[in-house]
């Protein structure tokens with residue numbers, strides 16, 4: 001019950017609720033307050049980690065104020081919200097990003113120094129929030145930074161995995177995995193919302209009944225209920241007071257400990273239910289571009305969708321607007337097919353719980369959802385066995401069958417007597433058992449579908465979604481080429497280059513409008529600019545060389561050419577082809593005389609990336625790279641002209657060290673397989689040259705920077721297709 005406070009109280013809130021100022025002294029005051037109270041420590045027992053925690057809590061205080069004001073404004077205005085449903089958010093570290101986005105870094109850096117610490121040491125204490133596998137999850141994080149910066153009333157909805165992507169270590173050159181203990185210590189970047197609880201149901205059965213108006217209704221009853229608890233992650237915009245929110249759900253049992261069973265001596269049974277419930281959000285599935293058909297994965301997806309839709313509908317209902325306004329107030333973006341059940345859940349809420357007619361409900365649903373596809377790899381296309389959905393979500397399976405029936409009736413009406421087309425468009429794959437094709441369901445339930453780069457968005461219309469074009473036409477399908485946030489990937493990761501750009505352009509406006517970088521063109525022949533540009537690159541290479549020394553024990557020469565390939569290990573990304581090229585380069589160097597070798601640019605080939613634990617051939621490629629490194633790095637006869645390094649545990653924070661230091665980076669996927677790529681953008685933004693195939697966003701990068709600034713090679717997508725057919 002919200003307290004009804006007398007109006008005099010308001011004066012107190014105004015008197016004491018004023019913003020703390022952002023100057024050095026107020027930071028130092030809040031730092032010391034957090035050390036002594038939040039951390040219950042003192043000047044006599046504080047270490048770098050406590051200094052990090054106190055700084056984080058101090059910054060978080062400021063975030064929360066902006067975050068509350070932002071939410072209040074959205075509520076007052078009752079603006080249309082955009083909801084980004086992503087099963088992965090690869091956030092990385094938050095402190096530096098928050099300091100920079102809030103413009104606090106200089107003051108806080110000075111304040112920290114007087115307190116006896118260095119900002120660098122403090123920043124290094126933070127563990128990455130690694131709730132994602134790679135590109136799809138990192139794109140979600142970049143989009144949240146941009147939505148916040150551009151003042152969008154946006155929300156992210158995801159899962160708060162107890163364990164994010166595994167930690168990668170190397171043993172005898174092989175990848176071994178360790179759990180990601182990212183929550184072992186208090187996570188200052190999340191706010192538990194233990195009051196925001198949503199009951200989520202599984203299993204049970206569906207009973208049909210007639211309601212008081214004589215309408216046929218369906219009640220989903222019985223089964224198990226567990227609870228979703230909200231944890232909020234503030235996302236500050238750059239150069240704005242806007243601070244939006246990612247709401248991450250964590251699972252817990254609905255019924256507290258089942259004492260009756262416990263007292264009847266069924267202790268294991270009583271605990272079992274508790275463990276079952278907590279398992280839902282225990283771990284992120286560590287597969288990139290690959291579907292895992294495990295029941296727990298499906299339970300994660302529905303648990304996340306049900307809690308998020310409940311929250312979205314509850315927020316809409318508070319506005320007391322008619323349901324017909326729902327699509328005007330709510331836009332929901334599906335990050336790949338992982339949240340596709342949201343379409344079915346909203347239809348269920350509208351029809352079963354709100355008593356809205358099927359067609360009216362379906363019109364609301366299809367105007368609300370839009371779907372992003374991130375891959376054309378067949379093994380990544382999600383399809384769930386009908387019996388599995390029937391068992392876990394009996395009512396949803398009925399609704400999916402109905403959605404499919406009405407959809408196919410429309411197809412039959414538009415394109416009669418074409419059973420082959422019906423079979424190809426059907427949401428239900430008529431195999432044994434039947435399967436639900438999630439991409440089909442996502443397309444039918446959305447008003448827009450986008451690919452993530454120009455080539456990819458064309459390819460999906462020619463291949464996996466070709467039949468839908470025949471029915472819907474092209475207008476439903478569009479391209480939204482991926483982007484990256486320049487705040488993290490240049491301003492934060494490469495401060496020296498960022499500073500040079502700001503000084504050269506005369507303001508930081510370029511950080512909110514990258515087109516302004518064109519202003520650098522008139523300086524490219526300026527001697528001082530070039531000198532400072534080269535100095536920034538060299539200092540980034542020295543920083544990376546230090547990191548390589550610490551992480552691998554290998555000493556590399558910062559003046560050598562750094563040739564980088566860092567991304568998830570996958571056959572289509574062709575790390576194997578790269579390492580074969582390295583072996584060739586080594587053999588060529590071996591045959592040279594010392595004089596000839598002296599004329600060769602010394603090169604350090606740097607690899608990094610995780611292989612899915614079950615991906616045997618990818619793990620073997622990691623072993624091969626390390627074995628080649630062993631031979632090459634210990635062969636004195638080539639006089640340091642080549643070094644090979646595999647940097648373990650590639651993650652967002654490691655990427656921030658590697659990317660600004662590259663001279664050349666490799667993006668060499670077989671054309672037509674990399675939907676877009678986003679690290680290619682990060683490398684080129686940091687002045688690295690790209691060696692790449694005509695694939696994904698490489699094509700648009702080439703259009704942007706000119707083909708004399710990028711090295712493209714290899715067959716084109718349609719030629720690869722011809723080759724594939726020729727070898728069938």
Ligand SMILES: OC[C@H]1O[C@@H](n2cc(-c3cccc4ccccc34)nn2)[C@H](O)[C@@H](O)[C@@H]1O
Pocket residue numbers: 133134135136137139287288289290291336374375380381452482674675676677678696
């Ligand atoms: O759009 C952002 C990036 O997304 C990458 N991607 C795709 C996926 C992906 C696709 C389909 C199913 C998946 C299942 C689990 C994890 C990732 C999946 N994960 N990352 C794509 O591989 C990459 O080309 C693109 O730049």
